[in-house]
Amino acid sequence: MKVKRIEITNFRQFNGSHSIDFSLDDAKNITVIHGENGGGKTTLLNAFKWAFYGVTDLDPDEERKLLNTQALREAKDGGLVVQSVKIQFEHDGKNYEIMRSHKYTRSGDVAQPVDHPAFVLSYNDPEEGYVAPANPEVQIKKILPEKLHPYFFFHGERIEKLATYEGTTQVKEAVRNLMGIETFERALNHLDNKVKKHYKAELKRNSSPQDQDLIVKIDGIDADITNRKDEITALNKTIAECKVDIAEIDKKLEANRASEEMKKRRAKIDSDIKFIDEQLKALSDDNKHLINKKGFLAFFKDSAARVHTILEDKRKKGELPYKVKKQFIDDLLKQGTCICGTELVKGTHPHDEILKFATNAGGADLEEGYNKTSSAVHNAPSDSNELKRQLKDNLKAISEFHIRKKTLNTERDGISDKLTNSESEEVAELEKRRKVLETKESQCHHDIGDRNREILTKTEQLKELKEKLKTESEKDEQFKKAERKLAIASECRDALQRIIDAFSNEVREKLSEKVNETVDKILRNEYKARIKDDYTLLFEQKTPQGIIDVPALSSGQKVVASLSFIASIINVAKKKYTSDNTSEYFLGGLYPLVMDTPFGNADDDHSNSIAKHIPELAEQVIILVSNKNWSPEIHQICRGKIGKEYSIVHYSPEPKNKLNERYEKKSDTGWEHSKIMEGYYG
Amino acid sequence: MEKKTAKEIMDTLDPEIKTLLAKVLNIEKSYRHLGHLSERNAEEIGEKIISEIERMVR
Numbered sequence: 107m108k109v110k111r112i113e114i115t116n117f118r119q120f121n122g123s124h125s126i127d128f129s130l131d132d133a134k135n136i137t138v139i140h141g142e143n144g145g146g147k148t149t150l151l152n153a154f155k156w157a158f159y160g161v162t163d164l165d166p167d168e169e170r171k172l173l174n175t176q177a178l179r180e181a182k183d184g185g186l187v188v189q190s191v192k193i194q195f196e197h198d199g200k201n202y203e204i205m206r207s208h209k210y211t212r213s214g215d216v217a218q219p220v221d222h223p224a225f226v227l228s229y230n231d232p233e234e235g236y237v238a239p240a241n242p243e244v245q246i247k248k249i250l251p252e253k254l255h256p257y258f259f260f261h262g263e264r265i266e267k268l269a270t271y272e273g274t275t276q277v278k279e280a281v282r283n284l285m286g287i288e289t290f291e292r293a294l295n296h297l298d299n300k301v302k303k304h305y306k307a308e309l310k311r312n313s314s315p316q317d318q319d320l321i322v323k324i325d326g327i328d329a330d331i332t333n334r335k336d337e338i339t340a341l342n343k344t345i346a347e348c349k350v351d352i353a354e355i356d357k358k359l360e361a362n363r364a365s366e367e368m369k370k371r372r373a374k375i376d377s378d379i380k381f382i383d384e385q386l387k388a389l390s391d392d393n394k395h396l397i398n399k400k401g402f403l404a405f406f407k408d409s410a411a412r413v414h415t416i417l418e419d420k421r422k423k424g425e426l427p428y429k430v431k432k433q434f435i436d437d438l439l440k441q442g443t444c445i446c447g448t449e450l451v452k453g454t455h456p457h458d459e460i461l462k463f464a465t466n467a468g469g470a471d472l473e474e475g476y477n478k479t480s481s482a483v484h485n486a487p488s489d490s491n492e493l494k495r496q497l498k499d500n501l502k503a504i505s506e507f508h509i510r511k512k513t514l515n516t517e518r519d520g521i522s523d524k525l526t527n528s529e530s531e532e533v534a535e536l537e538k539r540r541k542v543l544e545t546k547e548s549q550c551h552h553d554i555g556d557r558n559r560e561i562l563t564k565t566e567q568l569k570e571l572k573e574k575l576k577t578e579s580e581k582d583e584q585f586k587k588a589e590r591k592l593a594i595a596s597e598c599r600d601a602l603q604r605i606i607d608a609f610s611n612e613v614r615e616k617l618s619e620k621v622n623e624t625v626d627k628i629l630r631n632e633y634k635a636r637i638k639d640d641y642t643l644l645f646e647q648k649t650p651q652g653i654i655d656v657p658a659l660s661s662g663q664k665v666v667a668s669l670s671f672i673a674s675i676i677n678v679a680k681k682k683y684t685s686d687n688t689s690e691y692f693l694g695g696l697y698p699l700v701m702d703t704p705f706g707n708a709d710d711d712h713s714n715s716i717a718k719h720i721p722e723l724a725e726q727v728i729i730l731v732s733n734k735n736w737s738p739e740i741h742q743i744c745r746g747k748i749g750k751e752y753s754i755v756h757y758s759p760e761p762k763n764k765l766n767e768r769y770e771k772k773s774d775t776g777w778e779h780s781k782i783m784e785g786y787y788g
Numbered sequence: 789m790e791k792k793t794a795k796e797i798m799d800t801l802d803p804e805i806k807t808l809l810a811k812v813l814n815i816e817k818s819y820r821h822l823g824h825l826s827e828r829n830a831e832e833i834g835e836k837i838i839s840e841i842e843r844m845v846r
Binding site: 288290292295297305590602608609612 | 793815845
């Protein structure tokens, strides 16, 4: 899809009609619209949203005032005044036009809406000619899915939080919307709230009073488990928030000379403790493995001696390993001649004698068994000693690591005390706040442990009750049938949930890969970006201790991460759209990117890096930007890729910003309004 | 633990459940053109799924 033109009429600060023709040149795919704050950049972004979906980012109060005030006041009392946005675009080889309009009548100084806003969509088809479908709202959402619109019509300052723990829900939501799994989720909801509910009621109706009691208990425990799981999710979110806050505090402590060194030392201690914890876990796992695999050796001493005596006895008697192999006897019988030359004819004495050998002879399995057992018995004492030595070494290392950890923790506590009692009030305050956050985080971990234990206990209880329900009393046919139907509904629901989870994970991984590719291009290996299992979008950094999360990003990094995320969504949607493997649930699409204040609060370096890659973010890029954020460097970087440029000039009875006279002008009519002019005035 | 893909999960489903799941999704798809489902729509869908399960156990 490519947006060709937008025409806005009497919309917010735009009085009368104003239009913009966007660049359709693939080699110069950027259209830049310059404007000062308050001039109408965000209004233009909202004009897109309103035209396509009838929504805006504005507060409800402001949303009621979309009609331009001058247009209203200049209308006759009782006269009609119309606010509209018309957009022309090409999609799938057809030229589309949409128009959303809202009619009002003037009643004094008030605009009275005439009916609801109207929406029309039409297109020119080479074969069908002019077509105006009856369901335009459904049509437009197929072309440009409404749920994805925050990612291709976005405000830079608001997307920064995508790259924080706060943005997790949005990232998850985006993944969900990209998958087009609304149908799946509706099914999940109906299986839960209609079907399972129906069969639970049927089960109860066909139960004895005793069983009814059990069913109530089962439902209660089920609800408890769900609640505990929800609590764990909330606790994990709190932990993530604490981590971000602690990282922010650490940044400030590092920037303060009074705490810089201590902060660095603590960071080193933390990394050493992390290393020790990993070693302790590895040692503990090794011990478990040793005990699991070789623990029997500790009790094997007497048995080994007895088995050795038996085997030795058999060996002396020549019974083990048997000197003649079965295969050898079989071969003799088959060839019909003994090694001494005697003929071995079936039914004769020599043949019967040789056959007796075959019965007693040992097979390959027996021989292998004998060898293995002899060797195990023979090695048992040394293996047992080796096991003891390994366990002893591991325990010694564990003990040493614990002592080292204790020393480090003591030093860490000392640093914290020093910082809390620092002469610098700022440092002392920061450290106190940090301690509170650490305690909170630790409490959350503790609570998660409690909840997990509760879930385990309750799952056991649930299992017992379900078992009891099966066996408690004689069930009639109706009960059994209802039970089976409920089991089918539950199985179907659980399968669907597993499919959704797996599908989400696949899309998350695909997005994660794309995000990292874009971040890598912009930041050049400074960091790796990843969408984690819990849908947090974050950066990772390589350190001597391994790869670590970077919880506190700078504004510039946040903008890079968020823009990369948006570019990845557009990319995945494009891939889906252009691939042959079409899903019946999500068809993908080619989406333009309309960005208001794309650089957000990024510093110059990050803004310049982003600017270099803007043309690659989508097929068509529309930038709404203030002069403050459009530096000469950025202009230079983007210049070759800009196909069209416009400026929003704001007219005000009393212009406040004297510095931008080309963009802030005095209104001759006395009305505050904005005009769109072609070109960039610098 | 290795994560299974959606396709792998589908492949390991009991054939009966797999068929039911396909039917359930078809029922939901027939309501997809509705942006918002009313309580009446939800009831209808629930009843249709229940009919499919009843047919299965009959």
